Amino acid sequence: MTTQVMAFGYQENWWPILTSPFMANALAGGTIVALAAGLVGYFVIVRNTAFAAHALAHIGLPGATGAVLVGVPVAVGLGVFCVGGALVIGVLGKRASDREIATGTVLALATGFGLFFNSLATKSSSTMTNVLFGNLLAISRDQLTTFAVLLVVLAVSIGAVYRPLLFSSVNSQVAEAKSVRVRLLSMIFMVLLALAVTMAVQAVGTLLLFALIVTPAATAIMLTPRPLAAMAISTAISIVSVWVGVAISAMFNLPPSFAIVTIACGVWLAVWIVERQVRPMSTAARRAEPEPVGDHTGIVGDHSHR
Amino acid sequence: MVRGGKLIWSEGTFEVPAGGIIAVIGSNGSGKTSLLNLVLGLIPAASGHVRVLGQPPGEANASIGYVPQNYASASGEAIRVCDAVMLGLNGTRWGFGRPSREDRARVDEALNAVGAGAFPRRRLSELSGGQRQRVAIAEALVSRPKILILDEPLAALDLRNQREIVQLLNRLNTELGVTILVVAHDLNPLLGVLSSAIYLLDGHAHFDTLGGVVEEALLSHLYGTPIQVVRTPQGELYMRSTL
Numbered sequence: 277m278t279t280q281v282m283a284f285g286y287q288e289n290w291w292p293i294l295t296s297p298f299m300a301n302a303l304a305g306g307t308i309v310a311l312a313a314g315l316v317g318y319f320v321i322v323r324n325t326a327f328a329a330h331a332l333a334h335i336g337l338p339g340a341t342g343a344v345l346v347g348v349p350v351a352v353g354l355g356v357f358c359v360g361g362a363l364v365i366g367v368l369g370k371r372a373s374d375r376e377i378a379t380g381t382v383l384a385l386a387t388g389f390g391l392f393f394n395s396l397a398t399k400s401s402s403t404m405t406n407v408l409f410g411n412l413l414a415i416s417r418d419q420l421t422t423f424a425v426l427l428v429v430l431a432v433s434i435g436a437v438y439r440p441l442l443f444s445s446v447n448s449q450v451a452e453a454k455s456v457r458v459r460l461l462s463m464i465f466m467v468l469l470a471l472a473v474t475m476a477v478q479a480v481g482t483l484l485l486f487a488l489i490v491t492p493a494a495t496a497i498m499l500t501p502r503p504l505a506a507m508a509i510s511t512a513i514s515i516v517s518v519w520v521g522v523a524i525s526a527m528f529n530l531p532p533s534f535a536i537v538t539i540a541c542g543v544w545l546a547v548w549i550v551e552r553q554v555r556p557m558s559t560a561a562r563r564a565e566p567e568p569v570g571d572h573t574g575i576v577g578d579h580s581h582r
Numbered sequence: 583m584v585r586g587g588k589l590i591w592s593e594g595t596f597e598v599p600a601g602g603i604i605a606v607i608g609s610n611g612s613g614k615t616s617l618l619n620l621v622l623g624l625i626p627a628a629s630g631h632v633r634v635l636g637q638p639p640g641e642a643n644a645s646i647g648y649v650p651q652n653y654a655s656a657s658g659e660a661i662r663v664c665d666a667v668m669l670g671l672n673g674t675r676w677g678f679g680r681p682s683r684e685d686r687a688r689v690d691e692a693l694n695a696v697g698a699g700a701f702p703r704r705r706l707s708e709l710s711g712g713q714r715q716r717v718a719i720a721e722a723l724v725s726r727p728k729i730l731i732l733d734e735p736l737a738a739l740d741l742r743n744q745r746e747i748v749q750l751l752n753r754l755n756t757e758l759g760v761t762i763l764v765v766a767h768d769l770n771p772l773l774g775v776l777s778s779a780i781y782l783l784d785g786h787a788h789f790d791t792l793g794g795v796v797e798e799a800l801l802s803h804l805y806g807t808p809i810q811v812v813r814t815p816q817g818e819l820y821m822r823s824t825l
Contacts, residue, residue, distance in 0.1 A: 450670070453643060501660055
């Protein structure tokens with residue numbers, strides 16, 4: 277880390293930079309991450325597990341800093357801790373309300389340990405920054421291979437459990453009554469989410485991960501309530517954010533994570549504003565509208581025993 | 583349908599005959615939800631045995647439609663009515679697949695049967711409470727169940743919607759021959775259509791015909807407050823607390 281002030285101005289030679297081999301890695305890695313994010317993002321929102329996704333990223337922090345400490349690849353530490361954390365969150369929280377407390381507690385503990393491991397290791401401060409904010413430009417060919425394998429695992433798994441997962445996500449009680457293995461699916465999904473998070477952390481980092489997994493999916497759901505269409509749109513937003521973000525970072529010498537996150541959030545904001553205009557009868561307004569009430573000639577029962 | 587055996591609150595031995603609309607009543611905490619979970623095979627009986635449609639609980643769940651108390655409260659923004667109902671049909675199948683023409687026709691049929699045929703492409707979150715309850719019933723109905731179980735289907739509805747849902751249940755019962763098990767803390771809106779009731783009293787489960795249940799001493803004991811049963815000149819029954 278240098279203290280030298282970098283120039284954030286327009287870079288004349290951005291095109292050669294963008295077309296250089298290491299940028300190709302960054303674009304390929306970012307695209308794989310965007311595809312992975314698109315696969316899980318819709319479910320994260322439908323299952324109300326946005327906070328868990330956020331927490332999983334933080335749980336990866338001690339894994340990454342701990343990996344430096346014991347001398348294994350950062351990605352391995354990240355993966356082990358994310359998947360482990362996913363299982364813990366899955367086991368601890370039965371109901372959504374419990375899950376929030378359990379998740380937050382695990383999150384705080386993990387971040388603390390991340391800091392502790394980092395203080396033990398002498399030269400891991402760049403790891404810390406990389407995990408917190410991501411470093412798409414540091415993605416290696418080996419990592420790309422791992423990413424590609426994880427993406428295939430993710431896609432095949434989501435495809436295999438798609439319908440029961442959607443069923444249990446939309447209404448777990450009804451699914452359970454139909455003998456769907458709700459709890460097993462919940463664990464499977466948390467592990468898949470952990471895999472996506474492990475990848476995404478390396479692209480945009482722990483702190484900005486929300487913007488790549490949750491925000492594009494939320495944007496897509498505003499545009500369409502159809503699951504597959506929402507997943508496709510969400511993936512497209514993520515990919516565009518990554519590509520344009522990387523290009524802008526090359527053009528203006530900005531951190532790629534910053535540019536990617538700003539674009540994803542910008543798209544969300546734009547869609548949100550347009551949606552307000554197009555659907556003035558918003559959900560809230562519709563709900564507040566009184567329902568038509570029929571004649572009151574029926575006997576009004578005594579409800580005092582409620 | 584045979585449902586005989588000891589239930590977890592202990593000593594409820596009865597058979598519920600197929601074909602009627604049966605209320606499940608009892609004060610808060612008496613175990614109504616446990617009874618449903620037992621029937622669905624989600625919790626085991628500590629002792630005794632239970633048969634649902636002649637099979638152990640859980641085995642016949644494909645023939646049971648379930649309407650929970652809170653339907654799609656959180657995720658309604660992200661799904662359309664028709665897709666939610668489709669899940670009642672293909673949500674238990676693994677993998678990924680385009681719904682067949684036949685499945686889509688069945689979804690339309692179920693939506694029309696509950697009076698929700700006009701808004702298949704709306705988001706669940708855009709619906710009123712009454713509309714959402716209809717969609718929940720359609721989702722339970724689409725798999726053509728023999729038994730329909732509803733947990734407090736009238737609790738959050740206004741009088742008009744309560745009456746319409748009760749009429750709907752009655753129609754499903756008579757026209758499709760579905761046996762309906764309905765948990766309700768307020769019996770009044772249902773009294774006109776019920777055939778019998780399972781009541782949970784003093785830690786035991788009992789089953790009786792409607793005539794046996796709608797009896798002042800029993801209801802007063804059941805609700806822990808003096809209850810008067812009134813028959814209107816039109817022949818309608820209703821009960822009220824005289825406290």
